[in-house]
Amino acid sequence: NAGVTQTPKFRVLKTGQSMTLLCAQDMNHEYMYWYRQDPGMGLRLIHYSVGEGTTAKGEVPDGYNVSRLKKQNFLLGLESAAPSQTSVYFCASSYGRLFGEQFFGPGTRLTVL
């Protein structure tokens, strides 16, 4: 099992550009999450999903959109990137219950110039 994978690992964008981060899990988990991690601030929840076709807002959802068209994939989109979105993005998944034990991907380092 690959667990949770994220694509790409690194990306540099210019202000105003758009991109999509892909998260995939092969553990058949119901719940999936997107976080961002900034220096000195820990991780903050952007959006999450309780199942295929569902999404919900986390603590810092502004500027991001998500989609869960397939159970194994959770996409995070930036429509018009801003320098404030420079961060490391982590995807995670869990089973059994919302916000249970989460399995994390390796992260995507995004820089917006």
Next chain:
Amino acid sequence: SQQGEEDPQALSIQEGENATMNCSYKTSINNLQWYRQNSGRGLVHLILIRSNEREKHSGRLRVTLDTSKKSSSLLITASRAADTASYFCATVRNTGNQFYFGTGTSLTVIP
């Protein structure tokens, strides 16, 4: 934000010593979790303690929870160089669907 706070921010100990880090939070919770993050990697779940539990063990890890003080502690006994990492607490609130991480403790174990 209901982000938790870890204390200390950084901790440096000799191999074989015990390491204790603390987490405080602001509102009532359903459960509290501890995660480890090695440099440049994703987080790894260590232990979950429910609000009606006071202590939990897993190998060399011992977690306590004091809901009256809104605080938790993580004890790592007989530390090893491989324990060098950042440790985060995370809380699930009793109301609403939100999950909050603390700011983390950076642990360095010197061989």
